[in-house]
Amino acid sequence: MKKIGRKLFRGGLGQLTIPIIAIALLAVFNLIRDPGFFSIGIAHNSDGNAVLSGNIISIINGASELAILAIGMTLVTAACGGQDISVGAAAAIAGSVFVKVLKSASSVSGGTVLLAFLLSCVVAMLFGAFNGTLVAVFKIQPMIATLILYTCGRSIAYWINGGATPTISNPILSAIGGFIPGIPIPTPVIIVVVMAILFKLLFRFTSLELFTQSVGINGAAARLNGVDPTFIKLLSFVLLGACVSAAGCIGVSRLGLINHETLLLDVEMDAILAVAIGGNSLGGGRFKIIGSILGAYIIQTLTITLYAMKVSSTNVKAYKAIVIVLLVVIGSPVVKQWFTKLMMRLSENRKKVSAKGAEE
Amino acid sequence: MKNLFKRREPLTDTQLLMTITIGIFCIMYVFAMIFLGGGFLRPQQIFDMLNDNASLIIVSCGLTIVMIGGGIDISVGAVTSFVVMSCAIYLNKGGNIFLSVLLAVGIGLAFGLVQGFLISYLEIQPFIVTLAGMFFARGMTTILSVDPQKVTHKGFLQLHNNKEIKIRWLGHRVPNGNVIPAEMEIGVIIALTVVIFVFLLLKYGRLGRNFYAMGGNQQSALMLGINVKRTRFLSYVICGLLSGISGYVFLMHTAAGNATNAAGMEMNAIASSIIGGTLLTGGVGNVIGTFFGALSLTTIKKIVVSSGLNDPWWQSITTGGMLCFFILLQSVVLGRRSKKKSANNS
Numbered sequence: 001m002k003k004i005g006r007k008l009f010r011g012g013l014g015q016l017t018i019p020i021i022a023i024a025l026l027a028v029f030n031l032i033r034d035p036g037f038f039s040i041g042i043a044h045n046s047d048g049n050a051v052l053s054g055n056i057i058s059i060i061n062g063a064s065e066l067a068i069l070a071i072g073m074t075l076v077t078a079a080c081g082g083q084d085i086s087v088g089a090a091a092a093i094a095g096s097v098f099v100k101v102l103k104s105a106s107s108v109s110g111g112t113v114l115l116a117f118l119l120s121c122v123v124a125m126l127f128g129a130f131n132g133t134l135v136a137v138f139k140i141q142p143m144i145a146t147l148i149l150y151t152c153g154r155s156i157a158y159w160i161n162g163g164a165t166p167t168i169s170n171p172i173l174s175a176i177g178g179f180i181p182g183i184p185i186p187t188p189v190i191i192v193v194v195m196a197i198l199f200k201l202l203f204r205f206t207s208l209e210l211f212t213q214s215v216g217i218n219g220a221a222a223r224l225n226g227v228d229p230t231f232i233k234l235l236s237f238v239l240l241g242a243c244v245s246a247a248g249c250i251g252v253s254r255l256g257l258i259n260h261e262t263l264l265l266d267v268e269m270d271a272i273l274a275v276a277i278g279g280n281s282l283g284g285g286r287f288k289i290i291g292s293i294l295g296a297y298i299i300q301t302l303t304i305t306l307y308a309m310k311v312s313s314t315n316v317k318a319y320k321a322i323v324i325v326l327l328v329v330i331g332s333p334v335v336k337q338w339f340t341k342l343m344m345r346l347s348e349n350r351k352k353v354s355a356k357g358a359e360e
Numbered sequence: 361m362k363n364l365f366k367r368r369e370p371l372t373d374t375q376l377l378m379t380i381t382i383g384i385f386c387i388m389y390v391f392a393m394i395f396l397g398g399g400f401l402r403p404q405q406i407f408d409m410l411n412d413n414a415s416l417i418i419v420s421c422g423l424t425i426v427m428i429g430g431g432i433d434i435s436v437g438a439v440t441s442f443v444v445m446s447c448a449i450y451l452n453k454g455g456n457i458f459l460s461v462l463l464a465v466g467i468g469l470a471f472g473l474v475q476g477f478l479i480s481y482l483e484i485q486p487f488i489v490t491l492a493g494m495f496f497a498r499g500m501t502t503i504l505s506v507d508p509q510k511v512t513h514k515g516f517l518q519l520h521n522n523k524e525i526k527i528r529w530l531g532h533r534v535p536n537g538n539v540i541p542a543e544m545e546i547g548v549i550i551a552l553t554v555v556i557f558v559f560l561l562l563k564y565g566r567l568g569r570n571f572y573a574m575g576g577n578q579q580s581a582l583m584l585g586i587n588v589k590r591t592r593f594l595s596y597v598i599c600g601l602l603s604g605i606s607g608y609v610f611l612m613h614t615a616a617g618n619a620t621n622a623a624g625m626e627m628n629a630i631a632s633s634i635i636g637g638t639l640l641t642g643g644v645g646n647v648i649g650t651f652f653g654a655l656s657l658t659t660i661k662k663i664v665v666s667s668g669l670n671d672p673w674w675q676s677i678t679t680g681g682m683l684c685f686f687i688l689l690q691s692v693v694l695g696r697r698s699k700k701k702s703a704n705n706s
Contacts, residue, residue: 083487138691141640143432145687147631152680155673163671269491282485314506314619318499321492325478328489332482 015279015286018331019294022277026301030055030308037308045179052184055304063300064188065091065247065264068195070274070292072236072243077275078216079236080135081284082142086127088267089153090241091248092260094124096160098249099168099258108170121245127153128241129234136233150268157260167257177253188250192293195246199289212236216284270299277327373697377637377690378649384686385656392659396666402532404542409658414547415440415610417654419625420632421558422602424650427633428562429595430575430642431479431486435493436603437625439471442497443607445504448617451513460516461608468604469597471497476596480589486596494626502619509617520615525549547609554602558647571595575642631679632657635686656682 030037040054069087076084101116102108127149134145176187183190203209211232214222219229247267252258276282277298278291302323306316329335371379392400399405410417419436426433443464451460471493478489511517526541534540562568570591573581582588610622636653638645657679664678 134687138688139695140687140691144630144634144640147627147634148680148684148687150627151631151683152677155676155680159671159673159677163673269494272487273491276485276488282487312502314502315499317495318503321494321496321499324488324492324495328484328492329478329482332478332484334482 015288016291016294018279018327019277019291019298021330022298022327023294023301026298026305030301030305034308042184049179049181050184051179051186055308057186059297059300059304060189061186062304063296064186064192065250066267066270066274066299067192067293067296068243068247068250069240069267069271070278070296071195071199071289072240073271073275074278074280074287074289074292075212075236076142076240077272077280077282078284078287079212079233080142081216081282082135083268083272083275083282084131084146084237084240085143085268085272086131086146086149086153087240087244087247087271088264089150089157090124090127090244091251091264091267092154092157092258093127093160094120094245094248095252095258095263096157096260097123098245098252099166100160102168102170102173103166108172110172113170113172113176117245117249120249121242124245124248125238125241128237128239128244132234132237135237136230154260157258157263161258161260165257165259168252169256173253173256177250177256188254191246191250195243196289196293203289208232208235213286217286271296273324274299277324279331373644373694374637374646374649376693376697377644378646378652380689380693381636381649381652381656381686385652385659388656388659388663392663392666396663398666399662400666402542404532404540405662407542407544407548409655409662410548410551411543411545411613413654413658414545414551414613415606415622416625416628416632417551417651418554418602418606418609420629420636420650420654421554421647422599422606423626423629424633424636424638424645424647425558425562425571426486426595426599427630427638427640428575428642428645429571429592430578431592431595432630432640433475433486433490433493433596433599434626434630435471435475435490435497436599436606436629437622437627438494438497438501439468439600439603440607440610440625441619441621441623442501442504443467443604444611444614444621445501445509445617445619447608447611448509448511449504451511451516452509454513457513457515457519464608464611465601465604468600468602468607470600471603472597472600475600476593479596480592501621505617506619508619511611511615511617517615519546520612545613547612550605550609554605555647555651562647567591567594572643575644577643628654628657631683634690635683637690639690 027038037055040052040056042050043053045051069091073084073087076082097120098116101119102112105112105116131142131146131149134140134148135142138145175181176191178187179185180187211222211227214225214227215229215232222229222232247264251264255263272282274295275292276295278288278293278295280287280291299320302320303316306319307313311319389400419440423433423436446467447460447464450463451457455463475486475489475493478484479486511520524543524545526543532540532542562571570581570586573584573586574588574591578588581591607622611617614621632653633645633650634640634653635656636646636649636651638650660678660682661675664675669678
């Protein structure tokens with residue numbers, strides 16, 4: 001046990017130290033506050049299906065969009081050393097296209113939903129390619145390049161919707177945003193798992209992970225080694241586009257309406273936060289997707305914990321900020337160094353004491 | 361006489377980008393005067409733009425300093441909103457005006473000090489720290505009050521109502537022969553003072569030159585004997601202080617605190633700085649450019665409104681388009697220059 005503890009302080013778990021400590025702290029805090037916080041029950045929803053319910057389920061379910069976006073954001077961060085701040089706006093556009101296609105279809109079947117999703121995917125990837133071109137070809141910093149879409153994205157969504165917030169209700173959509181009859185696990189969670197596996201396979205069977213890291217660490221060196229940084233950067237933005245459209249469509253299906261102003265509001269900040277909490281450097285280079293996904297769940301756990309403590313939804317931000325600052329202060333290099341020094345001094349003292357004891 | 365027109369040395373990147381911004385702003389404004397006429401022909405239009413954007417200009421100045429130093433501060437809008445709300449509530453509880461100014465400056469300074477400390481001395485990524493600062497300030501604003509707070513303090517209202525400085529000779533004649541003088545708010549004077557002060561600081565101040573050195577290359581700055589940590593710390597402190605001042609100017613403009621005040625101001629401020637030729641990588645930028653950047657942002661919005669594109673989405677779509685244009689232009693211009701430079705060197 002002691003060994004594990006020492007390992008943790010020396011960063012033995014690598015970049016996953018902070019997220020794991022954070023999750024453990026949140027779990028312990030919740031257990032002390034309310035021992036029943038983690039109980040999982042089976043409830044019946046309005047369709048009469050037996051579904052899982054409980055705080056854990058609502059955390060994992062609610063963080064789905066964020067987790068999906070965090071996957072793509074990690075790639076972009078690693079390849080370009082900057083973040084995409086337009087994901088919320090792009091998700092609104094993707095959601096609008098999704099709804100627009102479904103509305104224009106005469107009858108909604110599984111095929112039309114798939115078609116609508118694919119179309120929204122194409123649109124989101126095109127916007128991703130736009131951002132990617134600015135970043136990769138014109139060498140503009142990602143945050144500045146995506147500021148363009150951040151500024152006008154939600155207005156474009158409004159324009160696509162024709163100045164309204166159309167609602168759409170359909171059993172297939174409620175299955176995507178809620179539960180598939182007969183399966184007790186929320187569908188968004190299944191989608192996250194599928195996406196994670198897809199990315200895992202992508203990394204397993206291609207050299208994308210290696211290439212992305214090398215571009216992020218030193219683009220010029222990567223180029224000399226035959227990796228095209230322009231292509232890798234562009235690809236990371238296009239992949240983020242796919243993630244964005246998945247998140248947007250889940251968000252739309254969950255609510256059954258598209259509201260360009262409130263769909264995934266401020267999600268870009270949370271997604272970047274998830275990447276950072278997951279221990280990934282925001283300056284690019286080495287990354288771990290699993291860290292970012294953990295980061296997304298930490299953020300959602302924090303939010304649900306605060307809701308459970310009767311903090312109103314508008315005030316949550318202030319408390320969240322305090323926890324974030326605490327987390328990053330613990331994770332900061334200076335504090336870590338200071339900690340290691342302290343631990344070393346303590347162990348030296350102990351050695352001295354034990355040596356003295358042995359002499360005597 | 362020949363020497364007067366011949367430049368002894370080529371323009372620096374900072375000057376070039378600033379010149380482009382000012383040029384495009386002038387072209388845009390002249391275009392509006394010729395094709396749209398109406399309001400654009402009156403000097404009052406410019407004063408209106410200044411009146412509405414005094415606080416944005418102040419915030420952008422602070423952000424420009426941080427960006428020249430190679431950092432980013434996205435908490436500025438939220439801090440502005442927090443200052444507006446807390447000053448409004450304090451004034452409504454019967455506080456005095458002098459102390460409310462101190463409160464505004466104090467809150468701004470506090471944010472600057474804490475964020476600056478975390479970023480420069482604990483070496484945490486500025487984006488995350490100021491994101492947390494933004495969340496904290498927005499959250500605190502709603503904790504203070506979710507309902508709009510109209511200021512009822514008499515002294516402050518007097519300040520608010522008699523705040524216009526009337527400039528008669530720039531006024532315009534209405535059909536019945538009377539002259540309506542041009543009006544400028546006190547906030548504008550504060551904003552202009554801030555712009556000039558920051559300009560002088562950046563141009564002649566030792567600290568200002570240190571900001572450029574630090575943003576250009578942190579390692580060389582360290583080698584030159586600049587205390588990089590303290591310089592970075594000070595850049596965030598100044599930015600926080602200016603956010604506080606901006607909050608008070610905002611309150612003087614609206615005389616009401618609202619939880620959604622200054623929503624999205626941080627992005628507008630970043631956009632103003634970028635249009636004005638400040639690079640996020642640091643080391644390049646000028647506060648005069650930022651000033652014209654903020655004005656360009658408003659001008660394009662006014663042009664959209666007066667040219668009859670009334671659908672609500674056009675304003676931000678054209679703003680996005682303009683941003684795109686400026687960013688691409690800068691990238692192309694700087695790219696060509698660096699190519700030329702390397703060609704000259706070899």
